[in-house]
Amino acid sequence: MTTSRAGELAKLHRSIPVARYRSLVGHWIARWFRPPRPAQHTPVVKPREGECVVTFAGHASVIARYPSLSIAFDPMLGRWVGGVRRAVEPGVAPGDFEDVGLVLISHRHADHLHIPTLKLLPRKATTIVVPAGGAQWVSDLGFARVIELAPGADLELRGIQVIAYATSHGEGELARGLSYVVRPVPGTTEPPGPSLYLCGDSGYFSGFVDIGERFAPDIAFLPIGGFYPSSFRARHMSPLDALYAFEDLRARLMVPIHHGAFPLSYERLDEPARWLLELATSRGVRDHVMVMTAGQTERFPALP
Incomplete structure (x- = not known):
């Protein structure tokens, strides 16, 4: 990350205007006895030529449907991450993944690589992509193909190109991971559908500039939670960090x-979205931020 932007963000985070839990463990224990709130499920629609239909499946899970290929990113339908109970249902069911032909996994943390969910997905004709060295995580699940990608590598499937990029989420096998640029292969469809950038977990870093200079993706799916206390920002962007990454x-x-x-x-739990909208409004980019609720589906044409 450039020194000037890093320093600017550090200064802006000296005071973080969000409400906090007095005891996070106490909140976890209290939530053990409360079922997740229901989510509104939007009927899934098929994409038309030049479109991508996106369903937000809660947490970091996204289903992106192009006319030729449906893609699931970090699918996670479980109600627990360790001892932490889910607060809101994902708004999708296993049947909503029936048309998925490609699964993209960002890294090995259990809220992103969720084996029980992967076992619910169609696998006999589905390709799964994992970071380099990660095939062993999913090799026994019955997927048609398991592909490892290193940063900078890419693959093409049914007219869709996926390019892998590094993230900044810490060291070690569990944390090292990928983000993905997803786009119709140039020249194969007219009009082309929108290009996407999918990032599961990351702190703010200079890699976003490189991706922007090369691809300028139409829609960026960026993480905004898990940033407090401020020391967590090295691995999880705050809403303010995410707006800088978006830029x-x-x-x-x-x-x-x-x-x-x-x-x-x-x-x-609700503070990241609230703060993001507040920041976007104050910075004049509210029309360029869409907060989707779990289970919500939207059509996206190629953006001008």
Whole structure:
């Protein structure tokens, strides 16, 4: 990350205007006895030519449907991450993944690589992509193909190109991971559908600038939760960090993910989305931020 932007963000985070849990563990225990709130499920529609239909499945899970291929990113339907109970249902069911032909996994943490959910997905004709060295995590699940990608590598499937990029989420096998640029292969469809950027977990870093200069994706799905206390920002962007990343990516629309489902840090569960909208309004980019609720489906044409 550039020194100037890093320093600017550090100064802006000296005071973080979010409500916090007094005791995170106490909140976890209290939630053990409360079932997740229901989520409104929007009927899934088929994409038309030049469209991508996106369903937000809660937490960091996204289903992106192009006319030729449906893609699931970090699918997670479970009600628990360790001892942390889900607060809101995902708004989708296993049947909503029946048309998925490609699964993208960002990294090995259990709220992103959720084996019980993967076992519910169609696998006999489905390809799954994992970070380099990660095939062993999913090799016995029965997927048609398991592909490892290193940062900078890519694959093409049914007219869709996926390019892998590094993230900044810490060291070690569990944390090292990928983000993905997803786009119709140039020249194969007319009009082309929108390009996407999918990021599961990351702190703010200079890699976003590189992606923006090369691709300028139409829609950026960026994580905004798990950032408090401020020391967590090295691995989880705050809403303010995410807006800076959105700017670096040169994207046209930001859809926040990794918020609202699991209370994994001290900011209250609804605070990331609230603060993001407040920031977007004050910075004049409210029309470029769409907060989707769990289970919500939207049509996205190629953006001008």
